Amino acid sequence: MTTNERWLLIDxxxxxVEVLQRALGRxxxxxxxxxxxxxxxSALSENAFQKCVLDLNLAGESGLQLLPELLVRQPALEILVLTGYGSIATAVEAMRRGAANYLCKPVTVHQLISGFKAMATTPELRPEPPSVEEMEWEHIQRVLNEHEGNVSATARALQMHRRTLQRKLQKHSRWRN
Incomplete structure (x- = not known):
């Protein structure tokens, strides 16, 4: 199976990058x-790319600052922001600056491909970006999981009062049922 797609991997x-290049090649x-x-x-000035995987942290340089520059040089470029340090604020900012999607590491090559496929080329088929509430909930769940379900430790890590976190957890569980 061969596609005519060219991807730029910035990490x-x-x-x-090398492992991802081999996996995409397959x-x-x-x-x-x-x-x-x-x-x-430099790579953008030498080649045309359809898709770009952009790491948020490039050894002290910000991928968020690079994102608009990439789009100025190749406006049709679809950019998926990838980070090992996901946050609601950076996800919102990445989307605001033109990212097509935002994923947290670690990811597989299939998740990356799916991350781009989720962004259909026609606007009416493009899924709505997650709301701030949904992103907040995902972040709370991630931190709660990191602290093995300990609400007090999670509240400290989120710099949130324990009762506030408990209310959010309770409210969301009622909403889901």
Whole structure:
């Protein structure tokens, strides 16, 4: 299976880029790698890409600052922001700056491909971005899981009063049932 797609992978972790390039190659997708702002902009000036996987933290440089520059150079480029440190604020900011999607590491190549497929080319088929409440809930669940269900430890990690967290958890469980 071969596609005519070319992806640009921008991540400061060279091993991650190399593994992802091989995995995408097995899916018939040609991918080029870049490890910093300058390499990414150089790659864009030399080649046309349809998709881009952009790490949020590029060895001290911000992927969020690079995102609009990429779109200025190739406006049709679909950009998926990838990060190991997901937060509601950065997800919202990435989408505001033009990202097509936002995923947290670790991810598989199939999750990346699905992350782009979820963004249909016609606007009426494009799913609504998650609401702030949904993103907050996902973040709370992630931190709660990290603290093995301990509400007090989770509240401290979220810098939230324990009772406030308990109300949010209770409200959401009522809403879901």
């Amino acid at each position: 400061d972790d060279a091993a991650f 899916q018939g997708i040609e991918a080029a790698g870049a490890h910093c702002h300058a390499e990414a902009l």
